[in-house]
Amino acid sequence: MNLSRLDPRVRIILLIGISTTALISRSPLALLVLISLTLLILLAGGVGPILIWAKLRGLFGVVAMLFVLQCLFNRSGEPTLTLYGWIIATDAGFHTAALVCLRLLIIILSALIVVAGETRDYLLALTQCKVPYEIAFMVLAALRFLPMLREEAKDVLCATQMRGLRVKKAGLRRQSAAYISIILPVISGAVRRAEKLSIAMEARGFRAYQKRTSMRSLRLKATDWIYTASFCTALAAVICLSYL
Secondary structure, three states, rough: OOHHHHHHHHHHHHHHHHHHHHHOOHHHHHHHHHHHHOOOOOOHHHHHHHHEEEEHHHOOOHHHHHHHHHHHHHHOOEEEEOOEEEEEEEEEHHHHHHHHHHHHHHHHHHHHHHHHHHHHHHHHHHHOOOOHHHHHHHHHHHHHHHHHHHHHHHHHHHHHHHOOOOOOOOOOOHHHHHHHHHHHHHHHHHHHHHHOOOOOOEEHOOOOOOOOOOOOOOOOOHHHHHHHHHHHHHHHHHHHHHHO
């Protein structure tokens, strides 16, 4: 079923359930099953493989670095890889490294679940879940601000490169100056947007009353209940596999 047709509360449950299960699972096999389940949900829900690859492509370097660091600095367990008598990695180090890397990939993939649907639907979903609308509005503002800040950082970086500065080929001192020149415009733009947002909120009577009304309300359909029950059953099976 397409994720955009599901109730936003169901998508939030999917996100929380997958992330929590990834954190409490202790078995790499269970995490592999969970990452397969997450990919199945995304692909069956209408999230294209191109988008999934675009989100994961930049993480492979970080995942590889985390794997190596966990293997090198975790000294517990039996040695599995030695070089001239020096222990490079142990079985416990491999186990911990696999857990950390798989958990990171699962959390990033689960975040793609909330990409489907309109952002304002999540504000309505949070308020109907009895979350204070101030907190729900902050979550909505963060969801809208982060992509804008990312695009603005890319524009500033492109403008810096058009002036002739190659950040990757520059020295450490010039790289520091270049990154400062990129960060400062982004921060100043974020402050200006926050000021405009606060003025708009005050003009619309934000927090004038304890509750706010909405033109529509969300209702769970039978398909939402079936999807949630099936998903919770699958997560329970993954948790049992982890502790067995």
